[in-house]
Amino acid sequence: MANSTDSAAPTVSPTRVRLADAQPQIALGALDGRYRSAVAPLVDHLSEAALNRHRLHVEVEWFIHLCAEQVLSGLPTLSEEQVSGLRSIVTEFGTAQLEELGAIEAQTHHDVKAVEYFIARRLEGLGLSELTPLVHFACTSEDINNLSYALGIRDAVAEVWLPAARTALDGLAELAQDAAEVPMLSRTHGQPATPTTLGKEIAVFVHRLRRQLRRIEAQEFLGKINGATGTYAAHLAAAPEADWPSLAQRFVEKLGLTFNPLTTQIESHDYQAELYADMARFNRILHGLCVDVWSYISIGFFRQIPVAGATGSSTMPHKVNPIRFENAEANLEISNALLDALGSTLVESRWQRDLTDSSGQRNIGTAMGHSVLALTNMSKGLKQLDVAEEVIAADLDANWEVLGEAIQTVMRAEAIAGVESMENPYERLKELTRGRRVDAEKLKEFVTGLGLSKDAESRLAQLTPGTYTGLAAQLARQFG
Incomplete structure (x- = not known):
């Protein structure tokens, strides 16, 4: 009979060297480990x-x-x-x-x-x-710290985050221009809708992101150096004749910062909350783009260009996974969680001072780092996309019913112009197209039987899902 303790004996892990002891440089966090090269600046x-x-x-x-x-x-x-x-x-x-x-x-x-x-x-x-x-x-620690953080944040935004954002935006704008005239079926509520162009849909994101970028580029970075409770009390005790507020303002502005004339012991950090809100909004718009691009990849509108030697799946050799956009999504979410927390925490302080901001501000680099990492991945992902125009065209050709909007709107215009037999245009198109596929022949038959003016009938006869894109290409070129 086996020893009764054998089956009950716990599994014992082999003795291991503590990595933190053996390799102090090994990082706990991903930004200082796996992704160090992307965020090192x-x-x-x-x-x-x-x-x-x-x-x-x-x-x-x-x-x-x-x-x-x-x-x-x-x-x-x-x-x-x-x-x-x-x-x-x-x-x-x-x-x-x-x-x-x-x-x-x-x-x-x-x-x-x-x-x-x-x-x-x-x-x-x-x-x-x-x-x-x-x-x-005459300084309190916060006099030094608030100015030091302002300098670091200002330069990190100007020298690291903004360049990464502009690079990503340039790649996106290039895609918008290249695909300005590629007709594509829209999907509103996930259902086939009025066609657009791929470039125009990308240009929407370019336009939105540029607006947020302008807000961030215009951000003020505030600073103060007014003593233990913001009163210049020690300053005046030592040198009562000096104009300390003016002297402090000149100093702060010499550092390249905006002077905050009225504070408690701490600079109020409102400018940081403003900056993080704008950065988080930029991140959220970018997140929406990544989700859309991922979705277009999944239905074949984009092909991913394989990277030589790369493995898409550990078990399915045919796959090229959209990892750049998935990585960007995750890092944008982490960045925003931190940016939101910082923005809400930093604007509050108990009475004249508490140290919650001191702990919070040590995470600014992490918050910004995850955003930079996302931007880097998105930029790389865009370079690996190829527009599958034939797939997009086939999708359009399978959805002629989307021309129902054009036909019923032309019928309305004809009715206003006095053409007879144009009653109930919306209802008639609804009966023809709702919940069913309509091919080109059936739609043409319907149009020719309406009794439209020759001009209107001719215009509709020439219309296809691929040409029913309005000003999409023009808008893409103008704003993309």
């Missing part, structure tokens, strides 16, 4: 290291600004070499400096205070050790 603007570099930039420029403005008695005029040396603290910030800053923070347990001490260490070498108290002068 964002690291230079929205990573923790980038945030610290922006903090150094703000602190150094504030130091230089205070000296230039001579707000305190005894402040020297900085030499060009000293100004250059101070700014090199920022420009030379790399791996060794990151490690040093991390070591300081391990002692201070405060990230912004660590930046202050990091700068102070370098003043002696510039002959400025007596000005150590000027580093972080």
Whole structure:
């Protein structure tokens, strides 16, 4: 008899090396792992290291600004070499400096205070050790952080997200132009409807996305530097004669930001919520496009150009899966979940300050990264599409009943013009076409028996589902 414990013994996994211990560079998240190459440019603007570099930039420029403005008695005029040396603290910030800053923070347990001490260490070498108290002068951490985040977000949008969006939009516009005259059956409520052109339907998305892009391009990035509760209290205590609001405005604008004159301890983040709402709206429109393209692929309107060496399915060799558009859909959804959460969280703060924004803002890069990844995949997907004009044409030829709209509308016009026997045009076409297929011969027979004017009958006789596209091609060229 077998030992009774044998069957009950739990399955024991073999002892494994903890990957986090063996390979610290292996990422927990997809953006820093599998998709790192697509989103790497964002690291230079929205990573923790980038945030610290922006903090150094703000602190150094504030130091230089205070000296230039001579707000305190005894402040020297900085030499060009000293100004250059101070700014090199920022420009030379790399791996060794990151490690040093991390070591300081391990002692201070405060990230912004660590930046202050990091700068102070370098003043002696510039002959400025007596000005150590000027580093972080009259500032609260949020004075530095809000400006640092604004710089990072501004540059990430301008240098990474917008270029990716424009590249995707250029590819989409090219498709709209190329397919401007390709007639296609529309489907409203999923049912055959008045024909359009493929290019015109793509141009609708181009037009919508361009409008959102203009909003994002015009976005203001706000900043403040007004102290612990937004009152300039410490500033005035130290230098009551100075015009601190004007001095602060000049500083913020020198950084290339828009000055926010009235805040609590924190900059209110309303501009961020505006930006994320616009980006999320752009994402949602793009998501709709990806769903439509996926659907057109599924019914054969688009053929996917196989990539040499690529596998479509692990078991079905014939397949070329629309993975670029599926990947884009998923990443747009993740991006929007984060953008929506940030937009709703960041506009609220308990009384003068709480730290929910501090935790929230550390996810800005992730939110934007998933959008950039989606844009990259969509751009690649568009390059792998070929319009299957013969499939689209066959679909049109199988749906002559869609000309019923044209016929009944012409009948209405004829009735208004006084042509007899044009009563009940809609009802007569409904009886002919509702719930049934009508071929070209039957439709022609119906038209010739209506008693239309020769001009109207001639126009309808020449009409086919493929030519009943109105101004679709013109609209595609104009707006696509």
